[in-house]
Amino acid sequence: MDRTTIVIFGISGDLAQRKLIPALFNLYQKKRLKGDFKIVGFAGRSWSDEELRKIAREGIDKFAGYQVNDDKWHEFKNRLYYISGKFQEESSFTNLANQLESLEDKPANRLYYLATPPSFFTNIIDNLGRTGQIDEENGWRRVVIEKPFGTDLESAKKINHDILKVLREDQIYRIDHYxxxxxxxxxxxxxxxxxxxxxxxxxxxxxxxxxxxxxxxxxxxxxxxxxxxxxxxxxxxxxxxxxxxxxxxxxxxxxxxxxxxxxxxxxxxxxxxxxxxxxxxxxxxxxxxxxxxxxxxxxxxxxxxxxxxxxxxxxxxxxxxxxxxxxxxxxxxxxxxxxxxxxxxxxxxxxxxxxxxxxxxxxxxxxxxxxxxxxxxxxxxxxxxxxxxxxxxxxxxxxxxxxxxxxxxxxxxxxxxxxxxxxxxxxxxxxxxxxxxxxxxxxxxxxxxxxxxxxxxxxxxxxxxxxxxxxxxxxxxxxxxxxxx
Ligand SMILES: NC(=O)c1ccc[n+]([C@@H]2O[C@H](COP(=O)([O-])OP(=O)(O)OC[C@H]3O[C@@H](n4cnc5c(N)ncnc54)[C@H](OP(=O)(O)O)[C@@H]3O)[C@@H](O)[C@H]2O)c1
Missing domain, CATH: 3.30.360.10 (Dihydrodipicolinate Reductase; domain 2)
Structure with a gap:
């Protein structure tokens, strides 16, 4: 895990504030996020990096239930970035690709986390594929998908079929937090x-x-x-x-x-x-x-x-x-x-x-x-x-x-x-x-x-x-x- 970017789609949502950011910060405090990592949030509203950092800290204070080391928080927050865009627009993903390019030194791995309404899962994966962000020449690419995964057998098969056109099975991490x-x-x-x-x-x-x-x-x-x-x-x-x-x-x-x-x-x-x-x-x-x-x-x-x-x-x-x-x-x-x-x-x-x-x-x-x-x-x-x-x-x-x-x-x-x-x-x-x-x-x-x-x-x-x-x-x-x- 030398150089890794964690891209969270839906960072302005409830799950990211309540669970994901507090979990990532605690991993950092415990020295388990090793190497050079960055967290890039992507969502619809037009936040600045500073606004994301403020909301992230509020989420930790409200939901985390562990002691916050302020020095560690200071280091961590400077690794948080925000990019505004629309899941259904390819141009937003071209912008994401360009912004990541300027933030990252190469090679860098990427973990994409889909903390979004399920209706956008295939949209996002499609757009990542179209804009070359699944290619693995410069590090591995993995995608975490939140639940619910379909609403019946037919819809689950369709999502699997659609995302497997872009990703290999071993790149897909379907989450069941239980x-x-x-x-x-x-x-x-x-x-x-x-x-x-x-x-x-x-x-x-x-x-x-x-x-x-x-x-x-x-x-x-x-x-x-x-x-x-x-x-x-x-x-x-x-x-x-x-x-x-x-x-x-x-x-x-x-x-x-x-x-x-x-x-x-x-x-x-x-x-x-x-x-x-x-x-x-x-x-x-x-x-x-x-x-x-x-x-x-x-x-x-x-x-x-x-x-x-x-x-x-x-x-x-x-x-x-x-x-x-x-x-x-x-x-x-x-x-x-x-x-x-x-x-x-x-x-x-x-x-x-x-x-x-x-x-x-x-x-x-x-x-x-x-x-x-x-x-x-x-x-x-x-x-x-x-x-x-x-x-x-x-x-x-x-x-x-x-x-x-x-x-x-x-x-x-x-x-x-x-x-x-x-x-x-x-x-x-x-x-x-x-x-x-x-x-x-x-x-x-x-x-x-x-x-x-x-x-x-x-x-x-x-x-x-x-x-x-x-x-x-x-x-x-x-x-x-x-x-x-
Ligand atoms: N919340 C939980 O505790 C929880 C627990 C288990 C599983 N989950 C799953 O996690 C996922 C996210 O849940 P959530 O509760 O965090 O949802 P949420 O609060 O509704 O957040 C949705 C996120 O998606 C963004 N978004 C929606 N449409 C968009 C678009 N067209 N373009 C760009 N951004 C868009 C929103 O950004 P803007 O508002 O800025 O546009 C927001 O950041 C869902 O699949 C849910 O089932 C959630």
Whole structure:
């Protein structure tokens, strides 16, 4: 990384101010942005370099949550530049090329970051190609693309097709910021850096797997985006199916990007596709009460704000084990967790009362806000003959590594893109397979006469139909992390 220019398209937007610039500055403070680097912002409004620097600092002060070293900030801000232009105009890209030429010494690598509305992804890549800014004679060229990546299989295929006319697959870094989270990366470490879990990580010992990503907030003024998208596209296509892959995939041959991505794709290929009639049996989509009255939501909107879906993975390891995935807005709590529920012991020889309810073991991988791992197991209640109680073994990052040990996901992802490590980014085949799984579910729930959305109360855990989905299989939703009993 001797000489690198990071070009951020959409630098005047929310993502850049809230996440990207704070992440880049922290990488600089930690001395991880090595060599001669520059950050060039590109957006529509006519800012000067100084205006960008001022807004960047405000973003860091407001959103970063770490100590700012003012000397370091002074050095960093002088590496920030702003260029005004329009994504759809080739002349703006000719201007960008000329400006970069005068700023850079050669050779210089370039990381282009598309923090823009998705409708501009292909426009920008096309214009970069047309103006010779993808050519690699003077250093590598890579492009980071934000989510959402398409809205269905057809649109994802089209974007892939269009951008692959200009870029090689290994130049494309499709981001899912969830994969940059420390606790998400720890799933593979927990599974494959220990010997105690893997032997029981299969259909012989696991009863079911539950993955929850719950948001406490509602629309937060994003109705224009969210009401056209809904929870399945917004959360399942990327985050939840990524988590399922990490829990269910086979051990990769190495930690290298394509070995990991091959296994993720392989497990998604084994996820059962539902027929139209099966969708209702295995999924519940809902909307929180009051959603239709939110500002910016279209009249009689059929957009789901909650979904619970039961998936099956048809392979040797997982045959018959339900994977219950759920996500929703306006839930009782903000939390993300994965609960592995093990089977009950095959035989209990203890003198227990009739109909005694035995709790089976659970291993909970806690992603946020309780960052750690909980293992629940049975122990004997003292002074009884053989009464049992579930107790909890807990590990928390903050206890071992300190309160501020967990970096922002974007730090890791930006650094990996600069280093050319694509393991935490989505390959084109994965983005398409995820849509292949979800398209029939989205489609079946689009007709309110056939499948009306289940209405649920705000600050609840979703509609009762989602509880029934599990109860029908004699399972129930489990809170494995935090202080839940
Ligand atoms: N915000 C988040 O926390 C977040 C989280 C995850 C993913 N994302 C994704 O990140 C991307 C950006 O989101 P955002 O929230 O930052 O969006 P945003 O606040 O709406 O920012 C859009 C940016 O694009 C620029 N822009 C729009 N049209 C343009 C045009 N025709 N020519 C030149 N510049 C143009 C805007 O510049 P001007 O206004 O100066 O024209 C602005 O800098 C989206 O794909 C979003 O889905 C965002």
């Amino acid at each position: 994969l940059g989270k420390e606790t998400v990366q720890n799933i593979l470490i927990a599974r494959f850096a220990n010997t105690i879990f893997e032997p029981v990580w299969n259909r012989n010992y696991i009863s079911n797997v539950q993955i929850t990503v719950a948001e406490k907030v509602g629309l937060e003024h994003r109705a224009g985006y969210y009401d056209t998208v809904g929870v399945v596209r917004d959360m399942f296509q990327n985050h939840l199916l990524q988590l399922l892959s990490l829990v269910a995939m086979e051990p990769p041959a190495s930690y290298k990007a394509n070995d990991q991505r091959d296994e993720k794709v392989k497990v998604l290929k084994a996820v059962r596709r539902f027929t139209h009639d099966e969708v209702k049996k295995y999924s519940v989509l809902g909307q929180y009460r009051g959603y239709k009255e939110e500002e910016g939501v279209v009249e009689n909107s059929q957009t789901p704000t909650y979904a619970a879906i039961q998936f099956f993975i048809d392979n040797w390891r997982w045959q018959g084990v339900p994977f219950y995935l759920r996500s929703g807005k306006m839930m009782a709590e903000k939390m993300s967790e994965i609960v592995i529920q093990f089977k009950c012991p095959p035989h209990l020889m203890f003198p227990l009362p009739e109909n005694y309810k035995f709790t089976s073991n659970t291993l909970s991988l806690c992603l946020q806000p309780d960052e750690g791992i909980h293992l629940k197991f049975e122990t004997k209640v003292p002074d009884t003959i053989a009464e049992t109680k579930s107790v909890d073994l807990e590990y928390h990052y903050k206890d071992v590594f300190g309160e501020k040990s967990i970096p922002e996901a974007y730090e890791r992802l930006l650094l990996d893109a600069l280093l050319g490590d694509a393991a935490l980014f989505t390959r084109s085949d994965r983005s398409e397979i995820a849509w292949e799984i979800l398209d029939p579910i989205i489609e079946a729930w689009q007709n309110p006469n056939e499948n009306p959305l289940a209405i649920y109360e705000q600050n609840s855990w979703g509609p009762k139909e989602a509880d029934e989905l599990l109860n029908n299989q004699e399972h129930s939703w489990i809170h494995g992390c935090g202080n839940h009993s």
